[in-house]
Amino acid sequence: MLKERETVISKISVVLQVLITIFSFAIVWWLQIGIYGANEVQLTEFNFSIIIVSSLWFILLDQTGNGNLIRMTSGWKVFKGYFRAISIGLGFLFAINILLQYSALSIVNLILFTTINIVFLNIYRYLLQVFVRYFRRKGYNSRNILLIADNESKSFIDLLIRNTDWGYRIWAIMTNSSSINSEYGSDYRVIIPSKDLKDILDHETIDEVIYCKSQVNHEEISRLIADCSEIGVGFHHQTNVAVNSSLLKSPATLFSQLPFVSYRTSPNNYLALKTKAMIDFFFSLFVIILTFPFLAIIALAIKLDDGGPIFFKQERVGLNGRRFYVFKFRTMVADAEALKAQLMGQNEQEGPVFKIAMDPRVTRIGRFLRKTSLDELPQFLNVLRGEMSVVGPRPPIPSEVEMYERWQIRRLSVKPGITCIWQVSGRNNIKFEEWMKLDMKYIDNWSIKLDFILVFKTIRVMLIGDGH
Secondary structure (H helix, E strand, O other): OHHHHHHHHHHHHHHHHHHHHHHHHHHHHHHHHHHHHOHHHHHHHHHHHHHHHHHHHHHHHHOOOOOOOOOOOHHHHHHHHHHHHHHHHHHHHHHHHHHHOHHHHHHHOOOOOHHHHHHHHHHHHHHHHHHHHHHHOOOOOEEEEEEOOHHHHHHHHHHHOHHHHHOOOEEEEOOOOHHHHHHHHHOOEEEOOOOHHHHHHHHHOOEEEOOOOOOOHHHHHHHHHHHHHHHEEEEEEOOOOOOOHHHHOOOOOOOOOOOEEEEOOOOOOHHHHHHHHHHHHHHHHHHHHHHHHHHHHHHHHHHHHHHHOEEEEEEEEHHHHHHHEEEEEEOOOOOHHHHHHHHHOOOOOOOOOEEEEEEEEOOOHHHHHHHHHHOOOOOOHHOOOOOOEEEEEOOOOOHHHHHHOOOHHHHHHHEEEEEEOHHHHHHHHHOOHHHHHHHHHHHHHHHHHHHHHHHHHHHHHHOOOOOO
Protein backbone atom coordinates (compact mmCIF):
# COMPACT_ATOMS: atom_id res chain seq x y z
CA MET A 1 0.00 0.00 0.00
CA LEU A 2 3.02 2.29 0.38
CA LYS A 3 3.49 2.74 -3.35
CA GLU A 4 -0.24 2.85 -4.07
CA ARG A 5 -0.72 5.66 -1.56
CA GLU A 6 2.11 7.65 -3.16
CA THR A 7 0.73 7.11 -6.69
CA VAL A 8 -2.86 8.07 -5.86
CA ILE A 9 -1.89 11.25 -4.00
CA SER A 10 0.44 12.18 -6.86
CA LYS A 11 -2.36 11.88 -9.44
CA ILE A 12 -4.74 13.91 -7.28
CA SER A 13 -2.09 16.61 -6.94
CA VAL A 14 -1.61 16.71 -10.72
CA VAL A 15 -5.38 17.11 -11.26
CA LEU A 16 -5.49 20.01 -8.78
CA GLN A 17 -2.58 21.69 -10.55
CA VAL A 18 -4.31 21.27 -13.93
CA LEU A 19 -7.37 23.01 -12.48
CA ILE A 20 -5.11 25.86 -11.33
CA THR A 21 -3.66 25.99 -14.85
CA ILE A 22 -7.14 26.24 -16.40
CA PHE A 23 -7.93 29.07 -13.95
CA SER A 24 -4.72 30.86 -14.98
CA PHE A 25 -5.64 30.53 -18.65
CA ALA A 26 -9.19 31.78 -17.95
CA ILE A 27 -7.78 34.90 -16.24
CA VAL A 28 -5.79 35.80 -19.35
CA TRP A 29 -8.86 35.20 -21.55
CA TRP A 30 -11.00 37.34 -19.22
CA LEU A 31 -8.47 40.17 -19.47
CA GLN A 32 -8.53 39.90 -23.28
CA ILE A 33 -12.31 39.98 -23.71
CA GLY A 34 -12.56 42.73 -21.12
CA ILE A 35 -10.46 44.93 -23.42
CA TYR A 36 -11.45 43.78 -26.92
CA GLY A 37 -14.64 41.74 -26.47
CA ALA A 38 -15.14 38.27 -27.96
CA ASN A 39 -17.19 36.80 -30.81
CA GLU A 40 -18.58 33.27 -31.22
CA VAL A 41 -15.52 32.06 -33.15
CA GLN A 42 -13.16 33.25 -30.43
CA LEU A 43 -15.25 31.50 -27.75
CA THR A 44 -14.97 28.24 -29.71
CA GLU A 45 -11.20 28.77 -30.00
CA PHE A 46 -10.99 29.40 -26.25
CA ASN A 47 -12.86 26.18 -25.38
CA PHE A 48 -10.64 24.13 -27.69
CA SER A 49 -7.53 25.85 -26.28
CA ILE A 50 -8.61 24.86 -22.75
CA ILE A 51 -8.74 21.21 -23.84
CA ILE A 52 -5.26 21.46 -25.38
CA VAL A 53 -3.72 23.23 -22.38
CA SER A 54 -5.28 20.97 -19.71
CA SER A 55 -4.30 17.77 -21.56
CA LEU A 56 -0.76 18.98 -22.23
CA TRP A 57 -0.21 20.23 -18.68
CA PHE A 58 -1.51 16.99 -17.16
CA ILE A 59 1.07 14.99 -19.12
CA LEU A 60 3.92 17.43 -18.41
CA LEU A 61 3.28 17.87 -14.67
CA ASP A 62 2.88 14.11 -14.24
CA GLN A 63 5.92 13.07 -16.27
CA THR A 64 8.25 15.70 -14.76
CA GLY A 65 7.36 14.62 -11.21
CA ASN A 66 5.64 17.86 -10.19
CA GLY A 67 2.71 15.88 -8.86
CA ASN A 68 4.84 13.83 -6.47
CA LEU A 69 4.41 14.09 -2.72
CA ILE A 70 5.96 17.18 -1.20
CA ARG A 71 9.60 16.60 -0.34
CA MET A 72 11.73 18.49 2.15
CA THR A 73 13.20 20.62 -0.62
CA SER A 74 13.88 24.30 -1.23
CA GLY A 75 11.45 26.69 -2.87
CA TRP A 76 14.05 27.31 -5.59
CA LYS A 77 14.04 23.64 -6.61
CA VAL A 78 10.23 23.64 -6.70
CA PHE A 79 10.32 26.75 -8.92
CA LYS A 80 12.87 25.18 -11.27
CA GLY A 81 10.71 22.05 -11.56
CA TYR A 82 7.68 24.08 -12.62
CA PHE A 83 9.75 26.34 -14.89
CA ARG A 84 11.14 23.32 -16.76
CA ALA A 85 7.72 21.72 -17.28
CA ILE A 86 5.96 24.95 -18.26
CA SER A 87 8.75 25.95 -20.63
CA ILE A 88 8.26 22.70 -22.54
CA GLY A 89 4.50 23.32 -22.58
CA LEU A 90 5.03 26.87 -23.81
CA GLY A 91 7.09 25.55 -26.72
CA PHE A 92 4.27 23.20 -27.73
CA LEU A 93 1.71 25.99 -27.49
CA PHE A 94 3.84 28.28 -29.66
CA ALA A 95 3.93 25.54 -32.29
CA ILE A 96 0.16 25.04 -32.06
CA ASN A 97 -0.34 28.79 -32.40
CA ILE A 98 1.67 28.82 -35.65
CA LEU A 99 -0.54 26.03 -37.04
CA LEU A 100 -3.99 27.19 -35.82
CA GLN A 101 -3.58 30.96 -35.40
CA TYR A 102 -5.95 31.04 -32.40
CA SER A 103 -6.28 34.44 -30.74
CA ALA A 104 -6.45 32.71 -27.35
CA LEU A 105 -2.96 31.30 -28.06
CA SER A 106 -1.37 34.54 -29.21
CA ILE A 107 2.23 35.16 -28.13
CA VAL A 108 1.21 37.90 -25.69
CA ASN A 109 -1.48 35.70 -24.13
CA LEU A 110 0.87 32.72 -23.81
CA ILE A 111 3.62 34.72 -22.09
CA LEU A 112 1.10 36.25 -19.68
CA PHE A 113 -0.53 32.85 -19.06
CA THR A 114 2.72 31.02 -18.27
CA THR A 115 3.83 33.82 -15.93
CA ILE A 116 0.57 33.69 -13.98
CA ASN A 117 0.61 29.89 -14.05
CA ILE A 118 4.12 29.61 -12.57
CA VAL A 119 3.20 32.03 -9.78
CA PHE A 120 -0.05 30.24 -8.92
CA LEU A 121 1.49 26.75 -8.98
CA ASN A 122 4.30 27.81 -6.64
CA ILE A 123 1.77 29.38 -4.28
CA TYR A 124 -0.22 26.12 -4.39
CA ARG A 125 2.86 24.05 -3.56
CA TYR A 126 3.80 26.34 -0.68
CA LEU A 127 0.28 26.39 0.84
CA LEU A 128 -0.04 22.61 0.45
CA GLN A 129 3.30 22.13 2.18
CA VAL A 130 2.19 24.35 5.09
CA PHE A 131 -1.16 22.52 5.28
CA VAL A 132 0.39 19.04 5.25
CA ARG A 133 3.07 19.91 7.82
CA TYR A 134 0.48 21.39 10.15
CA PHE A 135 -1.74 18.30 10.07
CA ARG A 136 1.22 15.90 10.34
CA ARG A 137 2.47 17.77 13.42
CA LYS A 138 -1.01 17.41 14.92
CA GLY A 139 -0.83 13.67 14.25
CA TYR A 140 -3.79 13.53 11.87
CA ASN A 141 -3.96 10.65 9.40
CA SER A 142 -0.59 9.28 10.52
CA ARG A 143 0.31 5.62 10.72
CA ASN A 144 2.53 4.37 13.53
CA ILE A 145 5.33 2.17 12.25
CA LEU A 146 7.84 -0.10 13.96
CA LEU A 147 11.16 -0.38 12.11
CA ILE A 148 13.28 -3.53 12.40
CA ALA A 149 16.71 -2.30 11.40
CA ASP A 150 20.46 -2.89 11.36
CA ASN A 151 23.54 -0.74 10.64
CA GLU A 152 22.70 -0.50 6.93
CA SER A 153 19.20 0.85 7.50
CA LYS A 154 20.17 4.48 8.14
CA SER A 155 19.39 5.70 4.62
CA PHE A 156 15.87 4.32 4.79
CA ILE A 157 15.30 5.73 8.30
CA ASP A 158 16.50 9.13 7.09
CA LEU A 159 14.13 8.86 4.11
CA LEU A 160 11.15 8.38 6.42
CA ILE A 161 12.27 11.17 8.73
CA ARG A 162 12.70 13.63 5.85
CA ASN A 163 9.35 12.86 4.24
CA THR A 164 6.93 13.41 7.09
CA ASP A 165 4.18 14.20 4.56
CA TRP A 166 4.00 10.47 3.73
CA GLY A 167 2.13 10.06 6.99
CA TYR A 168 4.40 7.45 8.61
CA ARG A 169 5.41 8.18 12.19
CA ILE A 170 8.23 6.09 13.67
CA TRP A 171 6.87 4.60 16.88
CA ALA A 172 10.11 2.74 17.61
CA ILE A 173 13.22 1.25 16.01
CA MET A 174 13.97 -2.36 16.96
CA THR A 175 17.70 -2.99 16.59
CA ASN A 176 20.85 -4.13 18.36
CA SER A 177 22.95 -1.60 16.42
CA SER A 178 24.81 0.74 18.75
CA SER A 179 25.35 3.28 15.95
CA ILE A 180 21.59 3.54 15.24
CA ASN A 181 20.94 3.84 18.96
CA SER A 182 23.46 6.68 19.30
CA GLU A 183 22.22 8.50 16.17
CA TYR A 184 18.45 8.21 16.63
CA GLY A 185 18.03 7.25 20.30
CA SER A 186 17.58 10.84 21.47
CA ASP A 187 14.61 11.42 19.15
CA TYR A 188 13.02 7.99 18.80
CA ARG A 189 12.38 4.99 21.01
CA VAL A 190 15.00 2.28 20.36
CA ILE A 191 14.21 -1.22 21.63
CA ILE A 192 16.34 -4.35 21.58
CA PRO A 193 15.27 -7.34 19.40
CA SER A 194 14.98 -9.61 22.43
CA LYS A 195 11.77 -7.82 23.40
CA ASP A 196 8.76 -9.88 22.30
CA LEU A 197 7.27 -8.35 19.13
CA LYS A 198 4.00 -10.21 19.66
CA ASP A 199 3.57 -8.56 23.06
CA ILE A 200 4.34 -5.12 21.59
CA LEU A 201 1.80 -5.53 18.81
CA ASP A 202 -0.87 -6.74 21.23
CA HIS A 203 -0.55 -3.82 23.63
CA GLU A 204 0.66 -0.85 21.57
CA THR A 205 -0.87 1.11 18.68
CA ILE A 206 1.20 -0.16 15.73
CA ASP A 207 -0.17 0.09 12.18
CA GLU A 208 2.76 -1.23 10.14
CA VAL A 209 5.98 -3.16 10.75
CA ILE A 210 8.80 -2.48 8.27
CA TYR A 211 11.74 -4.89 8.11
CA CYS A 212 14.62 -2.96 6.54
CA LYS A 213 17.64 -5.04 7.54
CA SER A 214 20.32 -5.51 4.89
CA GLN A 215 20.85 -9.13 5.93
CA VAL A 216 17.61 -11.07 5.48
CA ASN A 217 16.84 -13.79 8.03
CA HIS A 218 14.08 -15.88 6.41
CA GLU A 219 13.20 -17.70 9.62
CA GLU A 220 12.85 -14.39 11.45
CA ILE A 221 10.74 -12.89 8.65
CA SER A 222 8.39 -15.89 8.60
CA ARG A 223 7.84 -15.57 12.35
CA LEU A 224 7.25 -11.81 12.11
CA ILE A 225 4.79 -12.22 9.24
CA ALA A 226 2.81 -14.74 11.32
CA ASP A 227 2.81 -12.42 14.37
CA CYS A 228 1.58 -9.46 12.30
CA SER A 229 -0.94 -11.24 10.08
CA GLU A 230 -2.74 -12.86 13.02
CA ILE A 231 -3.89 -9.47 14.28
CA GLY A 232 -4.05 -7.60 10.95
CA VAL A 233 -0.93 -5.43 11.24
CA GLY A 234 0.76 -4.76 7.89
CA PHE A 235 4.26 -6.21 7.41
CA HIS A 236 6.72 -5.02 4.75
CA HIS A 237 10.26 -6.21 4.14
CA GLN A 238 12.86 -4.67 1.92
CA THR A 239 14.39 -7.01 -0.61
CA ASN A 240 17.25 -6.77 -3.09
CA VAL A 241 15.81 -9.65 -5.09
CA ALA A 242 13.76 -9.00 -8.22
CA VAL A 243 10.35 -10.43 -7.36
CA ASN A 244 7.69 -11.54 -9.84
CA SER A 245 4.61 -10.23 -8.04
CA SER A 246 2.29 -12.36 -10.20
CA LEU A 247 3.61 -15.42 -8.32
CA LEU A 248 2.83 -13.93 -4.92
CA LYS A 249 -0.43 -13.36 -3.08
CA SER A 250 1.29 -10.43 -1.38
CA PRO A 251 2.22 -7.58 -3.75
CA ALA A 252 5.79 -6.61 -4.56
CA THR A 253 6.08 -2.82 -4.80
CA LEU A 254 8.57 -0.02 -5.12
CA PHE A 255 8.67 2.46 -2.28
CA SER A 256 10.69 5.47 -3.47
CA GLN A 257 12.69 3.14 -5.76
CA LEU A 258 13.32 0.64 -2.93
CA PRO A 259 11.79 -2.83 -3.53
CA PHE A 260 9.46 -4.10 -0.80
CA VAL A 261 7.23 -7.12 -0.37
CA SER A 262 4.08 -6.43 1.66
CA TYR A 263 1.84 -8.79 3.62
CA ARG A 264 -1.58 -7.82 4.98
CA THR A 265 -4.66 -9.61 6.27
CA SER A 266 -6.84 -6.50 6.29
CA PRO A 267 -8.18 -4.30 3.44
CA ASN A 268 -5.30 -2.48 1.74
CA ASN A 269 -6.73 -0.89 -1.41
CA TYR A 270 -5.70 2.70 -0.75
CA LEU A 271 -8.05 4.32 -3.27
CA ALA A 272 -11.04 2.22 -2.16
CA LEU A 273 -10.34 2.98 1.52
CA LYS A 274 -10.12 6.71 0.79
CA THR A 275 -13.38 6.47 -1.15
CA LYS A 276 -14.94 4.75 1.88
CA ALA A 277 -13.66 7.55 4.14
CA MET A 278 -15.13 10.20 1.83
CA ILE A 279 -18.49 8.40 1.68
CA ASP A 280 -18.44 8.07 5.49
CA PHE A 281 -17.91 11.80 5.96
CA PHE A 282 -20.56 13.07 3.53
CA PHE A 283 -23.11 10.38 4.45
CA SER A 284 -22.71 11.18 8.16
CA LEU A 285 -23.01 14.91 7.52
CA PHE A 286 -26.17 14.28 5.47
CA VAL A 287 -27.70 12.09 8.20
CA ILE A 288 -26.98 14.61 10.96
CA ILE A 289 -28.47 17.50 8.96
CA LEU A 290 -31.49 15.47 7.82
CA THR A 291 -32.34 14.09 11.26
CA PHE A 292 -31.46 17.15 13.33
CA PRO A 293 -35.11 18.01 14.28
CA PHE A 294 -35.71 14.35 15.22
CA LEU A 295 -32.48 14.31 17.26
CA ALA A 296 -33.74 17.33 19.19
CA ILE A 297 -37.03 15.53 19.95
CA ILE A 298 -35.15 12.43 21.21
CA ALA A 299 -32.92 14.61 23.39
CA LEU A 300 -35.96 16.33 24.89
CA ALA A 301 -37.69 12.97 25.54
CA ILE A 302 -34.61 11.61 27.38
CA LYS A 303 -34.39 14.74 29.52
CA LEU A 304 -38.08 14.68 30.40
CA ASP A 305 -38.00 10.94 31.18
CA ASP A 306 -35.74 11.10 34.24
CA GLY A 307 -33.94 14.45 34.09
CA GLY A 308 -30.52 12.82 33.57
CA PRO A 309 -27.86 13.49 30.91
CA ILE A 310 -28.91 13.25 27.26
CA PHE A 311 -25.76 11.60 25.95
CA PHE A 312 -23.75 8.62 27.13
CA LYS A 313 -19.99 8.84 26.57
CA GLN A 314 -17.78 5.78 26.95
CA GLU A 315 -14.15 4.98 26.16
CA ARG A 316 -13.81 2.46 23.33
CA VAL A 317 -10.97 0.87 21.37
CA GLY A 318 -10.63 1.75 17.71
CA LEU A 319 -8.24 1.19 14.82
CA ASN A 320 -5.19 -0.82 15.94
CA GLY A 321 -5.85 -0.04 19.61
CA ARG A 322 -6.47 3.72 19.42
CA ARG A 323 -8.64 4.90 22.32
CA PHE A 324 -11.55 7.29 21.77
CA TYR A 325 -14.89 8.20 23.33
CA VAL A 326 -18.05 7.00 21.61
CA PHE A 327 -21.27 9.03 21.81
CA LYS A 328 -24.74 7.51 22.14
CA PHE A 329 -28.12 8.67 23.35
CA ARG A 330 -28.40 7.58 26.98
CA THR A 331 -30.69 4.55 27.26
CA MET A 332 -29.91 3.54 30.87
CA VAL A 333 -30.25 5.13 34.28
CA ALA A 334 -27.55 7.66 35.13
CA ASP A 335 -25.61 5.31 37.46
CA ALA A 336 -25.77 2.29 35.09
CA GLU A 337 -22.02 1.60 35.16
CA ALA A 338 -22.01 1.47 38.96
CA LEU A 339 -24.90 -1.05 38.92
CA LYS A 340 -23.19 -3.29 36.37
CA ALA A 341 -21.13 -5.16 39.00
CA GLN A 342 -24.33 -6.22 40.80
CA LEU A 343 -25.74 -7.70 37.57
CA MET A 344 -22.69 -9.63 36.33
CA GLY A 345 -24.24 -12.94 37.44
CA GLN A 346 -27.14 -12.35 35.02
CA ASN A 347 -24.91 -11.87 31.95
CA GLU A 348 -26.46 -13.76 28.98
CA GLN A 349 -23.57 -13.29 26.53
CA GLU A 350 -20.51 -15.54 26.27
CA GLY A 351 -17.00 -14.15 26.28
CA PRO A 352 -15.96 -10.74 27.64
CA VAL A 353 -19.14 -8.92 26.52
CA PHE A 354 -21.86 -8.03 29.04
CA LYS A 355 -25.45 -8.25 27.74
CA ILE A 356 -28.85 -8.81 29.42
CA ALA A 357 -32.00 -9.03 27.27
CA MET A 358 -34.25 -7.34 29.87
CA ASP A 359 -31.62 -5.16 31.52
CA PRO A 360 -33.28 -3.41 34.52
CA ARG A 361 -31.04 -0.39 34.03
CA VAL A 362 -32.67 0.53 30.69
CA THR A 363 -35.12 3.44 30.87
CA ARG A 364 -38.57 3.57 29.22
CA ILE A 365 -37.43 5.79 26.35
CA GLY A 366 -34.22 3.77 26.24
CA ARG A 367 -36.04 0.55 25.33
CA PHE A 368 -37.61 2.26 22.32
CA LEU A 369 -34.29 3.78 21.24
CA ARG A 370 -32.52 0.43 21.47
CA LYS A 371 -35.26 -1.45 19.66
CA THR A 372 -35.08 1.00 16.74
CA SER A 373 -31.27 1.51 17.05
CA LEU A 374 -31.88 5.26 17.25
CA ASP A 375 -29.57 5.45 20.27
CA GLU A 376 -26.67 4.95 17.82
CA LEU A 377 -27.34 8.16 15.83
CA PRO A 378 -24.88 10.40 17.76
CA GLN A 379 -22.09 8.06 16.63
CA PHE A 380 -22.22 9.80 13.26
CA LEU A 381 -20.30 12.54 15.11
CA ASN A 382 -17.56 9.96 15.76
CA VAL A 383 -17.53 9.23 12.02
CA LEU A 384 -17.14 12.92 11.20
CA ARG A 385 -14.22 13.06 13.65
CA GLY A 386 -12.55 10.16 11.81
CA GLU A 387 -12.69 7.79 14.80
CA MET A 388 -15.30 5.47 13.30
CA SER A 389 -16.76 4.39 9.98
CA VAL A 390 -20.42 3.95 9.07
CA VAL A 391 -19.82 0.21 8.55
CA GLY A 392 -17.29 -1.84 10.51
CA PRO A 393 -16.92 -4.05 13.60
CA ARG A 394 -18.51 -2.53 16.67
CA PRO A 395 -15.97 -0.70 18.90
CA PRO A 396 -15.26 -2.70 22.09
CA ILE A 397 -14.51 -1.31 25.53
CA PRO A 398 -10.89 -1.71 26.77
CA SER A 399 -11.75 -4.38 29.36
CA GLU A 400 -13.22 -6.58 26.60
CA VAL A 401 -10.11 -6.26 24.44
CA GLU A 402 -7.92 -7.35 27.35
CA MET A 403 -9.82 -10.67 27.39
CA TYR A 404 -9.62 -11.28 23.62
CA GLU A 405 -7.90 -14.34 22.25
CA ARG A 406 -5.11 -13.27 19.93
CA TRP A 407 -6.94 -14.08 16.67
CA GLN A 408 -9.81 -11.85 17.79
CA ILE A 409 -7.55 -8.78 17.97
CA ARG A 410 -7.62 -8.64 14.15
CA ARG A 411 -11.07 -7.07 14.34
CA LEU A 412 -9.21 -3.92 15.44
CA SER A 413 -7.29 -3.81 12.13
CA VAL A 414 -10.08 -1.73 10.53
CA LYS A 415 -11.97 1.30 11.81
CA PRO A 416 -14.92 0.36 14.04
CA GLY A 417 -18.38 1.08 12.66
CA ILE A 418 -21.91 2.03 13.62
CA THR A 419 -23.28 -1.07 11.94
CA CYS A 420 -21.85 -4.40 10.81
CA ILE A 421 -22.81 -7.96 9.87
CA TRP A 422 -23.45 -8.79 13.55
CA GLN A 423 -25.75 -5.78 13.88
CA VAL A 424 -28.09 -7.09 11.17
CA SER A 425 -27.79 -10.81 11.96
CA GLY A 426 -29.48 -11.22 15.29
CA ARG A 427 -27.11 -9.31 17.59
CA ASN A 428 -27.68 -10.64 21.12
CA ASN A 429 -28.88 -13.99 19.76
CA ILE A 430 -25.41 -14.68 18.34
CA LYS A 431 -22.72 -16.25 20.50
CA PHE A 432 -19.58 -14.21 21.11
CA GLU A 433 -17.23 -16.43 19.09
CA GLU A 434 -19.62 -16.43 16.12
CA TRP A 435 -19.83 -12.65 16.42
CA MET A 436 -16.04 -12.44 16.16
CA LYS A 437 -16.06 -14.74 13.11
CA LEU A 438 -18.65 -12.50 11.43
CA ASP A 439 -16.31 -9.54 11.95
CA MET A 440 -13.43 -11.51 10.39
CA LYS A 441 -15.70 -12.37 7.47
CA TYR A 442 -16.40 -8.66 6.97
CA ILE A 443 -12.67 -7.80 7.07
CA ASP A 444 -11.71 -10.58 4.64
CA ASN A 445 -14.49 -9.78 2.16
CA TRP A 446 -14.70 -6.01 2.52
CA SER A 447 -15.81 -3.91 -0.42
CA ILE A 448 -17.75 -0.68 -0.86
CA LYS A 449 -20.59 -2.78 -2.31
CA LEU A 450 -20.73 -4.84 0.91
CA ASP A 451 -20.90 -1.62 2.96
CA PHE A 452 -23.92 -0.41 0.96
CA ILE A 453 -25.66 -3.77 1.41
CA LEU A 454 -25.14 -3.63 5.19
CA VAL A 455 -26.40 -0.03 5.36
CA PHE A 456 -29.64 -0.99 3.59
CA LYS A 457 -30.05 -4.04 5.86
CA THR A 458 -29.54 -1.80 8.89
CA ILE A 459 -32.27 0.58 7.70
CA ARG A 460 -34.57 -2.44 7.39
CA VAL A 461 -33.77 -3.53 10.98
CA MET A 462 -34.53 -0.02 12.23
CA LEU A 463 -37.87 0.16 10.36
CA ILE A 464 -39.12 -3.18 11.69
CA GLY A 465 -37.79 -2.49 15.22
CA ASP A 466 -35.68 -5.65 15.36
CA GLY A 467 -32.96 -4.22 17.63
CA HIS A 468 -32.22 -5.19 21.23
